[in-house]
Amino acid sequence: MVKGTKITQDSVLENYVRNRIFKYILKNPGTHLREIRDRLSLLPLQADWHLNMLEKFGYIRKNRIKNKVVYFESKINPDLYDSIFILRNLDNLNIIKKILAEPDIPLNTLVGKVRLRPRKVKNIIFNLLETDLIKEIIEDGQVKYRANIENISSVTKIFEELRIKNNQRGSNSTV
Numbered sequence: 001m002v003k004g005t006k007i008t009q010d011s012v013l014e015n016y017v018r019n020r021i022f023k024y025i026l027k028n029p030g031t032h033l034r035e036i037r038d039r040l041s042l043l044p045l046q047a048d049w050h051l052n053m054l055e056k057f058g059y060i061r062k063n064r065i066k067n068k069v070v071y072f073e074s075k076i077n078p079d080l081y082d083s084i085f086i087l088r089n090l091d092n093l094n095i096i097k098k099i100l101a102e103p104d105i106p107l108n109t110l111v112g113k114v115r116l117r118p119r120k121v122k123n124i125i126f127n128l129l130e131t132d133l134i135k136e137i138i139e140d141g142q143v144k145y146r147a148n149i150e151n152i153s154s155v156t157k158i159f160e161e162l163r164i165k166n167n168q169r170g171s172n173s174t175v
Contacts, residue, residue, distance in 0.1 A: 009057055020040055024040060025071045026073055032068040033051070033068070061073075086131050095128065107145070132151050133155070134147055
C-alpha cells in the first residue's frame with residue numbers, strides 16, 4: 001500500500017487510466033513521457049501521478065536515455081533499455097536491417113541504400129556502435145559495419161514476444 005492512499009499491489013491496475021498507461025508501455029517499451037501523454041490524451045500531472053504509482057508498485061521502471069525519460073515494463077532487462085530505445089526509431093531500424101542484409105557494408109554504400117543524409121547516417125551508426133548493436137571492422141583500409149547478432153537477438157526477442165502477445169490479445173485492446 002502507498003502511504004496516504006488505499007491503493008494496493010492488487011488494485012493498482014483497476015484504475016482505467018493507469019491500466020491504459022501500463023498497457024501502452026507493455027506494447028511500446030522505451031516510450032517516453034510526452035508520447036504517453038499525447039497518445040493517451042493525458043494531462044501532465046495526471047500522467048505523472050499514474051506513472052509514479054505504476055513505478056512504486058513495481059509494474060514499470062523509468063530510465064533517462066539521451067534527453068528523454070523513458071518507461072519499460074519492470075520485467076525487461078535494464079541492460080537492454082538503450083538498445084530497445086534506439087531500435088524504436090524507424091531510421092535506426094532500417095539501417096540495422098541493411099547491415100544485417102549486407103554484412104561488412106561500407107558507410108558510403110549504406111548511405112546510398114537508406115536514402116538519408118550522410119550526417120544522419122553517421123549519427124545513427126554512432127548510436128548503434130555505442131549500444132553495441134553493430135561492430136566496426138577495418139578491412140583493406142576501409143571501415144565497414146557488421147551487425148552484432150547476439151545483442152540484436154536479445155532485443156528482437158523482446159519485440160517478437162510483444163508482437164505475439166499483441167496478436168493474441170486481438171483487437172479488444174483499450175489502448
